[in-house]
Amino acid sequence: MTSRVYIFDTTLRDGEQSPGVSLTVEEKKEIARALERLKVDIIEAGFPVASPGDFEGVKAIAETVKDVQVAALARANQKDIDTAWEAIKTATAPRIHTFIATSDIHLQYKLRKSREEVLELAVEAVKYAKKYTPLVEFSAEDATRSDWDYLAQVVVEVIKAGAVTVNIPDTVGYTVPQEYYELISHLVEALKKADLYDLFAEGKVCFSVHCHNDLGLAVANSLSALLAGARQVECTVNGIGERAGNAALEEIVMALKTRQDYFEKTLGYPLETRIDTTQIVPTSQLVSKLTGMMIQPNKAIVGANAFAHESGIHQHGVIMHRGTYEIMDPQEIGWTGSAIVLGKHSGRHAVKFKLESRGWKLSPEDLAKVFERFRQEVKDVLRTVHDEYLEGVLLDEFLEDEYRYQVQAAYVSSLYGAPLKPLAQVEILDNKKDKRVAFDVGVGSIDAAFKAVAKALGYNFMGTAEKDFSSEKDLRLVDFHIDAVGKGTESLGVCGVVIEDFHGKRVAGLGKDYDIVAAGLKALVNALNRLEAYRSKGEELKRTLAQKTNG
Ligand SMILES: CC(=O)SCCNC(=O)CCNC(=O)[C@H](O)C(C)(C)COP(=O)(O)OP(=O)(O)OC[C@H]1O[C@@H](n2cnc3c(N)ncnc32)[C@H](O)[C@@H]1OP(=O)(O)O
Numbered sequence: 024m025t026s027r028v029y030i031f032d033t034t035l036r037d038g039e040q041s042p043g044v045s046l047t048v049e050e051k052k053e054i055a056r057a058l059e060r061l062k063v064d065i066i067e068a069g070f071p072v073a074s075p076g077d078f079e080g081v082k083a084i085a086e087t088v089k090d091v092q093v094a095a096l097a098r099a100n101q102k103d104i105d106t107a108w109e110a111i112k113t114a115t116a117p118r119i120h121t122f123i124a125t126s127d128i129h130l131q132y133k134l135r136k137s138r139e140e141v142l143e144l145a146v147e148a149v150k151y152a153k154k155y156t157p158l159v160e161f162s163a164e165d166a167t168r169s170d171w172d173y174l175a176q177v178v179v180e181v182i183k184a185g186a187v188t189v190n191i192p193d194t195v196g197y198t199v200p201q202e203y204y205e206l207i208s209h210l211v212e213a214l215k216k217a218d219l220y221d222l223f224a225e226g227k228v229c230f231s232v233h234c235h236n237d238l239g240l241a242v243a244n245s246l247s248a249l250l251a252g253a254r255q256v257e258c259t260v261n262g263i264g265e266r267a268g269n270a271a272l273e274e275i276v277m278a279l280k281t282r283q284d285y286f287e288k289t290l291g292y293p294l295e296t297r298i299d300t301t302q303i304v305p306t307s308q309l310v311s312k313l314t315g316m317m318i319q320p321n322k323a324i325v326g327a328n329a330f331a332h333e334s335g336i337h338q339h340g341v342i343m344h345r346g347t348y349e350i351m352d353p354q355e356i357g358w359t360g361s362a363i364v365l366g367k368h369s370g371r372h373a374v375k376f377k378l379e380s381r382g383w384k385l386s387p388e389d390l391a392k393v394f395e396r397f398r399q400e401v402k403d404v405l406r407t408v409h410d411e412y413l414e415g416v417l418l419d420e421f422l423e424d425e426y427r428y429q430v431q432a433a434y435v436s437s438l439y440g441a442p443l444k445p446l447a448q449v450e451i452l453d454n455k456k457d458k459r460v461a462f463d464v465g466v467g468s469i470d471a472a473f474k475a476v477a478k479a480l481g482y483n484f485m486g487t488a489e490k491d492f493s494s495e496k497d498l499r500l501v502d503f504h505i506d507a508v509g510k511g512t513e514s515l516g517v518c519g520v521v522i523e524d525f526h527g528k529r530v531a532g533l534g535k536d537y538d539i540v541a542a543g544l545k546a547l548v549n550a551l552n553r554l555e556a557y558r559s560k561g562e563e564l565k566r567t568l569a570q571k572t573n574g
Pocket residue numbers: 037040070072073074097098099100122123124133134164194265
């Protein structure tokens with residue numbers, strides 16, 4: 024048996040069958056190019072007879088990609104096969120993928136045909152497709168709910184008719200790993216009985232698997248089938264597809280790579296794909312963007328949290344040795360690295376690590392003070408804790424005396440249904456007791472208030488605009504959010520802001536108030552106090568604190 028596993032990507036065919044997904048020809052070409060870079064073996068580009076748009080998409084892909092087979096789907100009839108061929112004939116290696124269901128439930132209710140009729144249609148379809156290309160794949164739709172002996176008969180006959188790949192789909196995600204293993208083994212035995220085993224053993228005929236995820240078992244079932252002798256896996260990027268989706272390409276590939284030891288121990292040789300795993304994350308993100316199907320944060324391999332650690336014990340482990348809580352190298356998959364994310368469950372080691380990565384070296388006593396303040400003021404208060412909030416509490420701890428500004432009073436209007444813009448007037452007192460007053464308008468009351476505060480203190484508030492900084496006075500808003508502590512209209516508003524200055528320095532500010540605009544004002548003024556204190560005393564403080572660690 025060969026050790027090579029062929030990756031048949033059906034993102035553009037079964038993946039596009041996800042409810043709500045519809046890709047343009049240009050988008051399909053962009054994904055196909057990404058799949059070529061990922062080095063999948065086969066791209067199933069679509070179902071050409073389905074619509075002129077599908078036909079054009081498949082044709083365009085066949086003309087675009089070179090280093091990969093291009094497959095087109097066709098029912099077991101001549102029109103579908105002719106149309107499939109028309110669409111893929113310019114591909115470097117065109118594959119016709121014809122299919123018909125073999126389960127009694129499909130035969131009786133959907134096809135309204137006998138087993139004999141379906142067998143004949145399958146054989147005729149393969150023979151007909153074979154006139155166009157040697158690369159003919161046959162799929163026995165709903166194979167896992169088919170009678171095993173009838174399925175074996177179909178498999179044997181389509182191979183005799185010329186199919187070089189025989190796919191055994193778990194169309195409705197019904198099987199379980201052990202059963203699927205036994206089914207593939209049963210079909211291998213059938214090849215032996217039919218004197219076709221040599222073709223299979225030499226890799227001239229290949230069993231393929233195509234698993235749906237209705238019970239969440241698509242990847243497990245696919246891997247189990249590989250152990251039984253299948254050598255092609257049909258899968259989609261991010262696991263998108265009909266209903267609960269298909270087996271996720273990234274999970275199959277990384278399971279084979281990460282547990283190569285297990286497959287080698289079990290089979291006596293490793294299983295290998297030719298996938299360039301560093302292309303997994305870029306491809307996944309492209310597919311998500313173009314299909315509009317979000318990737319859940321905890322999705323294996325490609326979810327935003329797949330290599331992020333928030334709880335203290337795990338963070339400590341990862342800081343000491345990544346392998347304590349990670350079984351894959353994120354960079355091998357195309358991530359920039361793992362992430363230590365500060366949050367409710369973070370501990371002292373993570374806080375120390377984060378501060379050190381920003382150039383702060385603290386004695387155990389100073390670290391304890393900052394950690395305690397972080398615990399009290401930030402950890403339980405914010406859901407997303409940017410690293411800047413941690414540096415912020417450090418600045419509060421050591422430089423609070425330097426803070427210059429305090430909101431004295433503010434008047435901010437809030438409008439509904441009026442053709443006017445909200446207006447903010449703020450009065451800020453500095454540490455020399457001088458009053459700084461400014462007015463401004465904004466798209467909303469917070470926007471107006473922030474502009475007025477910035478103006479009063481000599482800054483120019485750019486909002487979240489992507490435009491370049493043009494002056495030392497410019498300030499960009501990097502993050503802004505308000506959470507409510509408590510329930511109902513009397514809850515406390517907690518506002519967090521992160522701003523960036525002309526030099527790229529980012530600082531965070533926090534503000535709390537029963538009035539959410541007031542919470543926002545306090546947060547921005549807190550951030551500006553921290554920014555100015557950092558600018559005048561930050562580097563000196565770093566040196567002073569670091570010296571304490573030497574003594
Ligand atoms: C398991 C899978 O993922 S299979 C692929 C599913 N993908 C799609 O369906 C893609 C989009 N489909 C379409 O655009 C349309 O269904 C088309 C163009 C393919 C067919 O449209 P229509 O001709 O209107 O038929 P409709 O979809 O309503 O019914 C399917 C017909 O194909 C027949 N059929 C279904 N599977 C097969 C097959 N593998 N081989 C031969 N005939 C089949 C059905 O019996 C039915 O025939 P009938 O019209 O004589 O009753």
